[in-house]
Amino acid sequence: MTGDNFHMLSNPYIGVAWFHCPSCNAKDFISGFEWADTGEDVVAFRRRVRKYTPKLLRFFREGYVFWLAIALGVLTWLIAREFVQGDRLLFLKCMGGWIGAALAAFLVSEPLAARIDYRDHT
Numbered sequence: 001m002t003g004d005n006f007h008m009l010s011n012p013y014i015g016v017a018w019f020h021c022p023s024c025n026a027k028d029f030i031s032g033f034e035w036a037d038t039g040e041d042v043v044a045f046r047r048r049v050r051k052y053t054p055k056l057l058r059f060f061r062e063g064y065v066f067w068l069a070i071a072l073g074v075l076t077w078l079i080a081r082e083f084v085q086g087d088r089l090l091f092l093k094c095m096g097g098w099i100g101a102a103l104a105a106f107l108v109s110e111p112l113a114a115r116i117d118y119r120d121h122t
């Protein structure tokens, strides 16, 4: 298997559902593949190597950042409403700012996560 294909299949942050193996010409969903050298199921491998992802990147990429944004949004709103009177959109503004930041982190982390090389962990 060539480098690019191997990289694509081994990185859990690159969405691959269906795969055409260039070595043996097999075509199947990735659940139908296992590594020739270790015999480990490809799907199990992708689940296992997530733990080698830098913590912050994982926090962004696996969506935990959105829970933090919601918590901060509520907290900001609780504080802000003590000082701001009569703004009916206050909750949305507080929430929107944090969710927007979380979304930016989620999107920016995508190409970074896709570059990680997990092939050493077979």
Ligand SMILES: [Zn+2]
Binding pocket: 021, 022, 023, 024, 025, 026
């Ligand atoms: Zn093959």
